[in-house]
Amino acid sequence: MLFSEEAIGFLFENHTRDSKEWFKEHKADYHRLIEEPFAELITALTPIMNDIDSRIVCNPKKISRLYKDARYNKGGPIFRESVWCSLKCQHDKSEYHPMPEFYFYISTHGFGYGCGYYKTDRESMDEMRAMILAGAQEYKKAHKALKDNSKFVLFGDEYKRDHFPNASREDALWLNKKDIGVSFDSEDPKLLFNVNLLDTVCSDLASLGDVYRFFMRAEDNILQKKVK
Template identity: 25%
Template sequence: MSEYFTEDTFVFLRSLGENNNRDWFNEHKAEYEQYVREPALAFIRAMRPELARFAPHFVAADKKVGGSLMRVYRDVRFGKNKQPYKTNIGMQFRHEIGKDVHAPGFYLHIEAGEVFVGAGIWHPDSDTLKKIRSYIDAHPTRWLDAMNNTAFKKAFQMGGDSLKRAPKGYPMDHPMIEALKRKDFIAIGPLMPELILEDDLVGFIASYFETAQPLMQQLCRALGCKF
């Protein structure tokens, strides 16, 4: 069994999904701390030396607020979904420059019935998007080599949104048009939920992150940040 998450973690997340209101959450806050937040912070701490080994410029911050563990509270101001709490655990390991600019990162998503790892950059701003597209246009072979890396292709699939038409400044018959149309440059690696309960969870997730190096290296080069 994992020293981080247990079946009780999934039980809590399912129960939160069925009782997504402030009264229930406040009554079960101790369970959130025991089965979600504290195990997540311990996992983040354990990931720090792993990231230092192959991606030293990415941060594993085990702060309760403002670190790698994403908030359980949803921002309900603009979306149709007004439920106050997220029913998943989200952990992001951002590039060290990520507080000031859009930069790539690693991600782990744990939800009852859905677990996946992610790597890349999600919803970059227009300037960041232009830099990535310019890099792909200038270095198509490097980009294709990364996308076609055998281990990367086996573990990940590219996700996110794409334009229906060519972005401004690029013809529709551009040889890299499918990559250039992307609005997100994120790789998703779906996992079986029970893997979260395994003994060597840290090593397992670290190996997935390490497999995403081809994409992450290209994104860092495109944005002029260290990998």
């Protein structure tokens, strides 16, 4: 079993108490219940990620901080009720430019994983739309990958008005996104605590390889245009 009920209980109590002292007293529990399972997950995903894109960085120690930066917290709880990891590539673009990533998270409310952008740059979306309208093979493969694994859904904010009325209904779902990604989210504890969770996540994220390649082709196209 990758994660346990005890792990979710730890997140809940740590968030509810919101105490640095309590967290320090239970840091060993944090390492055992949160850090070690995430490290196991990232290690298992490493060969899959490397096969999809050798530029993806898979560091077993790289998971989100459990606490927020107090300078920007505006008086809310410091300790989060969720933890996640994101795996993305080192790209020749600004470190501040959003890039597509694979991710996995757990929270007191459920868990999920997928591939996409935390926030998609407008330039990236414009390039993806151009590829979709041109019938690029990368898009066709991404579209098929999402259709083949029906547990994933396309996410992202949409325009209030359809900007592409002449496009097919399926293409329009992609074209009218302001942000984009594909995700699986669940509140079912039986799935999270299933002994086969690790294998399931590895298999599912591997199936999104063509979705990621479509996103990255857009990023690479943008970079090539700037170099010229």
